């Protein structure tokens with residue numbers, strides 16, 4: 001018998017728990033030459049802002065031991081072009097897709113959420129809360145429970161779509177931030193975004209990234225991500241989407257085991273464009289091997 005791979009994220013049912021992580025999978029269509037993108041639980045597209053954004057000048061990416069640092073600067077095509085050109089093609093391809101969004105102010109978040117919510121084909125909105133709030137001295141919205149509660153409540157009012165709030169790991173107590181998102185109306189939380197890092201060149205005496213600091217991702221962050229997902233799963237009652245360093249089916253299963261309802265795969269897509277679908281096949285093979293009827297009989301079953 002085929003195991004039941006479907007998962008529920010609140011009212012949203014996904015055919016399986018494997019999604020691409022924002023910023024590592026383009027707008028989804030770029031991966032259509034490698035496999036049928038409609039096989040994924042969902043595609044989370046590159047972070048969209050209300051207006052197109054050019055991002056940072058180069059160097060924007062540095063390879064590190066077991067990971068990478070990026071400071072892309074949230075380059076994207078903007079909400080209008082996404083609605084007009086990309087969304088119809090994702091629908092044609094039969095893909096389930098969610099939009100990751102960001103803004104420099106709460107009003108910008110509201111505007112992009114409202115515009116994208118006009119798309120009947122859009123499955124969910126994922127709020128990137130790691131962005132600096134320009135009106136509050138540049139501190140990230142997601143840095144405090146108060147900041148996340150405000151942002152979540154305002155975007156909640158701007159959209160009727162399922163709302164996922166994506167948390168920054170650069171905080172002292174991520175479970176409290178997650179609880180604040182839940183309290184303000186999030187349907188799910190996704191975590192983690194990248195950890196702030198830095199790389200310098202000792203010969204040129206210069207930073208390797210034009211932005212000086214960047215976000216660390218990849219296998220290097222997996223233990224931190226797993227611990228944070230576990231802590232958040234114990235604290236909130238809404239579904240948790242696990243992200244961080246997932247490269248294999250075993251990695252994804254670890255996140256499900258500590259309580260995540262679904263996972264997103266990021267940096268692994270750069271090394272292997274088929275990573276998401278191979279992880280999906282590996283999860284199915286594991287459930288068959290263990291003779292489990294579905295994800296539900298494995299998820300959250302960590303033995304302590």
Ligand SMILES: Cc1cc2nc3c(=O)[nH]c(=O)nc-3n(C[C@H](O)[C@H](O)[C@H](O)COP(=O)(O)O)c2cc1C
Nearest residue numbers: 021022023047070128192193217218244245266267
């Ligand atoms: C090049 C790059 C661009 C990213 N862009 C975004 C983005 O636009 N919005 C967002 O919420 N996260 C973004 N992320 C973070 C990822 O979605 C993910 O949370 C993080 O990389 C950890 O997962 P991983 O270790 O599997 O890559 C980006 C990551 C990378 C590497």
